[in-house]
Amino acid sequence: MEKKVFKRTGGLTDIPMRYCPGCGHGIIHRLVAEVIEELGVQKRTIGIAPVGCSVFADEYFNCDMIQPPHGRGPAVATGMKRIRPDCVVFSYQGDGDLASIGMAETVHAAARAENITIIFVNNAIYGMTGGQMAPTTLIGMKSTTSPFGRDVKRAGYPIRMCEFLAALDAPGYLVRVSVHKPANVMKAKKAVKKAFQVQMEGLGFSMVEIISQCPTDWFLTPLQAVEYVEKQMIPYYPLGEYKTPFKKEEGKKEAKDKIEVEFRTDFN
Amino acid sequence: MTERILMKGNEALAEGAVRAGCRFFAGYPITPQNEIPEYMSWRLPEVGGTFIQAESEVAAINMIFGASACGARVMTSSSGPGISLKQEGISYIAGAEIPIFYADIMRGGPGLGNIAPAQGDYFQATRGGGHGDYRVIVFAPNSVIEMGNFPRICYELADKYRMPSMILADGLLGQMMEPIVYDFEPIDPKDFPEKDYLLGCTEGRERRVVRSYDLRPGYLEKNTLKLEKKFKSIEENEVRYDDTNMEGADLVMVAFGTASRVCKSAIPLAKEAGMKVGLLRPITLWPFPMKVLRQIADEVEHILVVEMNIGQMVEDVKLAVEGKSQVHFYGRPSGSVPVTEEIFEQVKMILKK
Numbered sequence: 001m002e003k004k005v006f007k008r009t010g011g012l013t014d015i016p017m018r019y020c021p022g023c024g025h026g027i028i029h030r031l032v033a034e035v036i037e038e039l040g041v042q043k044r045t046i047g048i049a050p051v052g053c054s055v056f057a058d059e060y061f062n063c064d065m066i067q068p069p070h071g072r073g074p075a076v077a078t079g080m081k082r083i084r085p086d087c088v089v090f091s092y093q094g095d096g097d098l099a100s101i102g103m104a105e106t107v108h109a110a111a112r113a114e115n116i117t118i119i120f121v122n123n124a125i126y127g128m129t130g131g132q133m134a135p136t137t138l139i140g141m142k143s144t145t146s147p148f149g150r151d152v153k154r155a156g157y158p159i160r161m162c163e164f165l166a167a168l169d170a171p172g173y174l175v176r177v178s179v180h181k182p183a184n185v186m187k188a189k190k191a192v193k194k195a196f197q198v199q200m201e202g203l204g205f206s207m208v209e210i211i212s213q214c215p216t217d218w219f220l221t222p223l224q225a226v227e228y229v230e231k232q233m234i235p236y237y238p239l240g241e242y243k244t245p246f247k248k249e250e251g252k253k254e255a256k257d258k259i260e261v262e263f264r265t266d267f268n
Numbered sequence: 269m270t271e272r273i274l275m276k277g278n279e280a281l282a283e284g285a286v287r288a289g290c291r292f293f294a295g296y297p298i299t300p301q302n303e304i305p306e307y308m309s310w311r312l313p314e315v316g317g318t319f320i321q322a323e324s325e326v327a328a329i330n331m332i333f334g335a336s337a338c339g340a341r342v343m344t345s346s347s348g349p350g351i352s353l354k355q356e357g358i359s360y361i362a363g364a365e366i367p368i369f370y371a372d373i374m375r376g377g378p379g380l381g382n383i384a385p386a387q388g389d390y391f392q393a394t395r396g397g398g399h400g401d402y403r404v405i406v407f408a409p410n411s412v413i414e415m416g417n418f419p420r421i422c423y424e425l426a427d428k429y430r431m432p433s434m435i436l437a438d439g440l441l442g443q444m445m446e447p448i449v450y451d452f453e454p455i456d457p458k459d460f461p462e463k464d465y466l467l468g469c470t471e472g473r474e475r476r477v478v479r480s481y482d483l484r485p486g487y488l489e490k491n492t493l494k495l496e497k498k499f500k501s502i503e504e505n506e507v508r509y510d511d512t513n514m515e516g517a518d519l520v521m522v523a524f525g526t527a528s529r530v531c532k533s534a535i536p537l538a539k540e541a542g543m544k545v546g547l548l549r550p551i552t553l554w555p556f557p558m559k560v561l562r563q564i565a566d567e568v569e570h571i572l573v574v575e576m577n578i579g580q581m582v583e584d585v586k587l588a589v590e591g592k593s594q595v596h597f598y599g600r601p602s603g604s605v606p607v608t609e610e611i612f613e614q615v616k617m618i619l620k621k
Contacts, residue, residue, distance in 0.1 A: 044469045046338075049479075058477050064467040066337055067479035069360050072330040075322070079334025079342075082318045083292060084468050087338075105330070108323035 011037040013062045022222025024212030025054050025121065027179045031189045032090070032119055033061060035196055045088040046080055048073045052094040053127040061092075071102020074109035077116040088199060090117040096126045099135040099159050106161075113170040113204035117195045120161060120207055123214040124233065131217030135159045138236055143217070162209050162242040172204035174242040178211040180229040184239075194246070203245040211237055272449050277409075278303035278442040280416035281371055281435065282311065285343050288420035289455040290369070291317035292340040294331035296324055296350060299383040300439035301373035304345040325350040329357030329370075336366050337478050339466045341423055341457065345371040347439070348389050349380060351397070358432055359398030362495075363480025365465075367426035369419060371435040373442040376603035384603025385439035387525060390580035393436045394554040401492050403499045405433035405506065406553040408524040412446035414551075420452050425506060427461060429498055436553060438576060440526045440605060508551035509560060513539075517546035519570040519619055522561070522585050524550050526605060527574045534611040541612075543619055553581070558588045565589035570618050572596045574611060576604070594618075 011033025019025045036042050042063055049057040051070035058065035068076040073091030081089045098106050098120050109116065125143060126132040133143040133150060136158050140149040150158075162174045173195055177188035188210055195206035211233050213225035220228060275283070282304045285293075293308040305321065312319045318335070322328035325346055332342035346354060351372045361368055374389045376382040396402045405425050407418045415437060422433040467476055482488045513535050514520065523531045528549040538545040548564065550557050565571070571593045573582040582597045589595060598614045600606045 043471050046467050055481070058479055062475060064470055064475050065477045065479075066334065066467060067364075067477070067481060068330055068333060069356050072326065072333075072357070075327040075330035076334035076337075078320065078327075079292065079294070079331035079336075080338045080467070082320070083335045083338040083340045087468055104323050105327050108327065112320075 009034045009037050011042055011062055012060055015059045017060060018056060019053065020216040022213060022215040022225055023053070024123065024179045024210070024214075027185060028119065028121055028188070028210055028212065029057065029060055031179075031185070031192050032092070035189065035193045036063065036088070039193070039196055039200070041088045041196070041200070044086060045090070046084070048076055048089070048091040050091070050093040050097040052097050054092055054094060054121065055128070057092050071097050071100070072105055073097065073102065074105040074114070074116065074118065078109055078112070078114050081114060081116050085115070088117070088196060090119060090196070092119045093121070094127070095120070095122045095124065095134045095136040099161050107165070110165045110172065110205040110207070111168050111170050113172060115199050115202050116205065117199045118205075118207040119192065120209045121212050122161070122209055122237065123212040124158070125214050125217045127214050127217050138232060142219075158236065160237060162207070165207065166242040170204060171245055173198040173206035173244050175207075175244075176209040176211065176237060176239050176242065178229055178234060178239060180211070180213060180226045198245060209237070211239070270449060272447045274445055275412055275416070275448050276303055276443060276445050277412045277415040277437065278373065279307050280412045280448050281419060281442075282307035284416035284419040284450065285369065286311055286315060286317070287450060287452065287454040288423045289341040289457050289460060290343045290419070290423070291315065291457055292332060292335040292342040293317070293344065294320040294322045294328040295344050295346065296322050296328055298347045298350045300375055300385070300442050301345050301347050301371070303442070304371065304373070325353035326356065329354040329361075332368050333357055333361050333366060336368050337467050339463065339468070341369070341460070343369050343371070345373065347373050347375045348377045348392070351389060351392065355398035358404065359396070359400050359402065360480045361432055362396070362402035362404065363400065364478050365430040366478060367423075367430055368432045369422045369426055369434065370432065371437065374436065374438045376601070382603045383439065385441075385526060385576065385605060386601065386603050387438055387527065387576040388580070388601060389436065390553065390575070390577060393434060394556070394584070402495060403431075403502075403554055405429070405431065405502065407433070407435050408551060408553050409435060409437055409441060410525050410528045410549065412441070412444065413448050415441055416448045417451050420455070427463075429502060430465075431498070436525070438526050503555040506552060507555045507557050507559070509557040510549040510551055512547040512549075513544075514546040514548070514564070516544050517568055518544045519572060519615060520546045520548055520564050520568050521572045521574055521611070521615075522548045522550070522581070523574040524553060524581065527576050530606050530608060531574050531611055533608040534615065537608065537612045538615050541616070541621060543615060543621060545615055550581070556584045556588070561585060561588035562590070565592035568593055570594050570596060572598060572614060572618060574606065574614075575599045576606070577601045
């Protein structure tokens with residue numbers, strides 16, 4: 001007898017995605033959509049689309065969506081969640097959106113411990129506008145505005161968002177994952193699920209930073225892009241949990257570079 | 269509600285918004301509007317509402333964008349420099365057709381300027397303010413009574429036309445105290461009209477999307493033409509103004525806000541000196557009272573526009589009268605408030621008396 005082992009998640013609409021071959025957004029959309037479906041919250045989830053390649057996320061996620069100005073997702077999410085605490089609110093953002101133009105909104109939403117979830121796709125480049133340098137572009141990495149490679153003397157250093165936000169006292173969940181290998185995709189899904197659960201339990205701000213590949217603007221083949229994630233991106237952006245309200249699971253290996261933060265119980 | 273209360277303009281405005289059903293406020297400190305967020309910070313929790321001191325004006329406008337898209341009556345306020353920062357969000361909100369209400373308590377500009385009362389944000393307010401083709405409904409109160417009672421009208425129009433509405437007042441109106449009587453009973457958010465575009469639970473309905481972009485060729489034009497139709501209807505139906513002593517006037521003054529009160533005080537002086545001087549006060553700055561000005565221009569030779577800036581509304585007056593009257597201008601910009609005698613001198617000069 002034939003057995004169905006995989007089906008398209010109802011968390012996504014039927015609209016075909018317009019992402020480039022080898023891009024990580026498609027995978028990440030599916031993971032988020034599957035989690036929303038599995039948690040049974042699809043009918044009360046509101047998503048926020050960024051400005052950037054994934055601006056069309058408002059067409060792809062099968063739930064209520066809003067498309068605010070570049071970088072302002074966490075502020076819009078704040079307004080929504082305060083008015084509809086019964087809804088699950090997530091903001092889907094790229095590196096330019098979150099770590100450059102929207103840095104203030106990101107840091108302050110985290111500091112206020114807003115009960116919202118951020119899906120932060122870090123591919124170290126401005127994809128939609130044609131491959132300009134991002135706040136997360138690696139040192140030496142070429143882009144259309146750093147054509148000879150990012151020079152720290154002129155363009156400064158990349159920003160590690162998980163580490164940055166982990167410095168805040170506010171409770172929450174911060175984790176960095178990648179989607180460059182099937183095993184990592186599975187881990188990324190777990191992290192996304194945990195982040196949504198943190199929100200649903202009212203435990204504060206949750207952000208999943210997902211290291212993603214952009215073959216088009218990295219001027220690599222999809223296969224080379226996956227290798228670039230493994231050899232260049234991950235060494236600079238170590239994977240793992242940077243802050244968690246959950247107790248460490250027994251017998252599990254600790255994530256690399258994990259920073260232990262005790263869960264504050266005095267926070268309402 | 270006939271209770272008379274002595275209140276500061278800013279507080280009257282905040283209380284008026286709460287009575288009109290405002291349950292979400294996000295703002296950032298700036299003089300001379302600080303009494304508004306301060307008042308909201310204790311008043312909103314009393315009625316089960318939410319106050320957030322935002323990290324910036326940019327964040328504040330986007331917080332109210334999200335809250336309004338989820339069904340709350342929302343408000344933010346600032347002064348010129350902060351309103352400039354909010355323009356990005358206001359443009360998106362206008363494009364997405366989400367109702368919001370905000371107040372600009374004007375100070376002297378440009379730049380950081382000063383904290384004294386001025387009317388230099390007229391252009392910014394009446395031309396939309398941000399990028400793209402859009403308008404904002406602009407109310408210009410000239411008393412604490414109007415500061416307190418206009419928010420309800422602003423909310424109703426914002427809901428009716430699904431767009432931003434605002435109060436444009438100078439710092440003097442925000443800071444001075446006057447007795448106020450609220451002319452409406454507090455509105456319970458449960459009694460708000462149904463909105464079929466709000467985000468939240470999709471149970472029993474199709475999913476909804478709130479957005480201001482459309483990349484499909486030709487579609488954005490269609491949407492903007494739809495907005496234009498809406499704006500035309502507002503220009504037709506929502507103009508408000510106040511006039512004084514217009515019968516047989518030789519000269520009509522045109523002024524809004526604080527400047528209109530100074531002008532009004534010059535009318536008795538002119539009368540004593542044997543001059544017939546009237547006053548037209550636009551209450552809505554957009555839509556602007558074009559038609560009534562056109563009629564005035566048919567009968568009156570001289571129009572004197574008085575503003576606390578270097579001449580902004582005067583351009584709309586000239587557009588309205590189409591050269592039929594002589595339009596004169598007197599302005600005191602960047603924090604100076606004209607006094608009655610100055611206006612009277614201008615009137616005498618024009619009428620050569």
